[in-house]
Every structure is written in C-alpha cells, then in structure tokens.
C-alpha cells in the first residue's frame with residue numbers, strides 16, 4: 195500500500211500543455227487509492243472488519259504474462275461473448291475542427307481481454323503491451339483502461355471495409371484487422387485532442403508487462419517529469435526507444451538524439467516532420483492541440499529527454 199503522502203505527489207501539478215494528456219492519470223489513480231482507503235475505513239468503522247484486515251492489500255496479479263496471440267475474429271465470435279457496437283471520433287480520419295465519426299463492432303476491452311488474456315490484466319501498476327503485425331508496439335499503462343473505456347473492434351458496423359486512411363502518417367487505406375484498439379471518446383474532448391497515438395491496429399498479440407516507470411523516471415525524475423514521461427510513452431515510444439525500451443518501427447534512442455539535435459530542429463521534427471522529410475511516416479505531435487500547446491509540449495519532451503540519464 196502506498197503511503198498516503200504520495201497523494202501530494204508534485205507530478206500532479208501538471209503543466210498546462212500536458213493537461214489534455216494521460217499524464218493526469220497519475221493523479222486520478224491516486225484519487226482512486228484515496229477513495230479505496232476511505233471505503234476500507236468506513237467498512238471497518240461500521241464494525242464489519244478489523245482495520246488491519248480491511249487494509250491488507252489484495253495480492254497483486256503477476257506483472258508479466260506470456261504474449262497471447264489473439265484468436266482470429268471468427269473464432270472469438272464463435273466462442274463468445276457476444277460483440278457490441280461503439281461509435282468513436284476516428285482520430286485517423288479527423289482533422290482539427292473536422293471530427294469524423296465511425297461505428298465499429300467489437301467488445302469492450304475488459305470483456306475481451308478478461309476472456310482472451312486473463313482476468314486482472316488491468317489491475318495494479320503495469321502496462322498492456324499491444325503488438326501489431328508490422329512491428330508497431332504500444333505499451334499502454336493499465337490504469338488508462340481503468341479510467342477510460344476502450345474497445346477491441348474487428349469490423350465497421352456499416353459494412354464498409356475495415357480500413358482507414360492515416361492522414362498523420364501519410365498512409366491510405368491501411369487494413370485495421372485482425373483487431374483495432376479504439377477509445378470511447380465521443381464525449382471526451384481531451385481524448386479527441388490526443389489523436390491516434392494509442393489506437394494501435396493490426397493487433398496480433400497482447401501481454402501484460404511491468405511498468406516502465408523505472409526506465410522512464412529513474413531517481414529524482416519521478417517528481418519532476420511524470421507528465422512528460424507519460425506523453426513520451428503515448429506519442430513516441432510505439433516507434434522509438436529510450437535506453438533500450440520502446441518500439442521497433444524506428445528504434446532510435448531518443449535520450450541520445452535529443453542531446454544531438456538543437457531546439458529548433460527538434461521542434462521541426464516533432465511539429466512538422468513531413469516538412470523535413472516529405473513522405474515520412476512519423477506523425478506530427480498531437481495535431482488536435484492548439485499550436486502553442488504543441489510547441490510547449492515538444493519543448494517539455496526535449497527538456498525531459500536531455501535530463502534523462504543516458505544508458506548505452
């Protein structure tokens with residue numbers, strides 16, 4: 195059990211540009227802890243359980259699970275549970291000020307992964323590693339699944355092909371199957387502003403992995419750069435790496451590259467990559483955010499990466 199003083203973690207003082215990003219999950223999770231504590235206290239005060247017993251932690255699920263190759267959608271459909279439908283603002287098709295809605299068929303992530311990974315996959319402090327057939331790896335903190343509602347979908351509800359144009363990466367008619375992870379963002383402008391960074395498609399396998407906190411926030415960095423580390427995870431580490439941790443699409447060590455590139459070139463790469471390299475598949479950072487906030491976020495990522503100790 196974390197000491198309640200961590201409820202005042204300075205990382206909750208999120209800089210403005212990061213407020214729309216999942217960095218704030220850190221604080222939300224702590225609020226959850228506090229609520230849990232209150233409930234335990236109330237139960238014990240009401241004479242239900244002795245205090246010590248009420249506060250004794252539930253054994254956490256193991257941090258790592260073996261990679262689980264997902265069954266083909268036909269097999270998953272045949273075995274149940276029954277699928278449903280969800281309408282989302284499709285980040286790959288939407289442009290600033292132009293939201294495009296798409297309705298998909300699939301299962302709430304919790305229902306699907308309870309069945310095909312293991313119950314408890316979203317408990318505690320861990321990450322869900324989602325591997326796509328093309329080498330794109332998303333690692334999503336499981337606490338994000340506790341805060342927002344995700345779906346694992348396998349088809350469009352309107353019968354159109356299960357494909358999408360990915361404006362940000364300059365790719366057209368990208369196949370989404372077998373599975374695509376989407377977020378129920380219709381009523382959540384902050385989720386919409388994030389863009390498609392944590393909407394992995396062509397998902398072939400999933401597993402639960404230990405939290406990346408030790409790699410991304412060693413030593414005293416935790417108190418200062420919590421939100422930046424989260425933004426880096428969301429927006430960059432599906433393709434790039436830091437100190438050996440991350441994805442394999444372009445496995446360059448950003449902690450090293452950040453030191454080699456000056457502030458101006460860094461901003462250009464993050465905000466308008468296609469200007470530096472026409473046709474690149476590197477997506478511009480969070481296009482849904484106002485320009486000034488994008489620039490501030492790019493700057494914060496640069497500062498954070500330079501502060502991160504460099505490992506060979």
Ligand code: HEC
Pocket residue numbers: 363426429430431432433434443444446448451455460463464471473474475476477479495
């Ligand atoms: C979808 C994959 C993808 C994501 C996500 C991504 N990049 Fe890239 N990035 C690339 C690719 C591919 C290149 C190489 C450019 C090229 O050859 O097209 C690149 C190039 C770069 C470069 C220039 C490297 C050099 O050699 O000078 C920097 C810096 C960079 N990325 C930083 C970032 C940061 C920071 C983020 C997060 C905000 C990010 N990238 C997100 C794919 C990605």
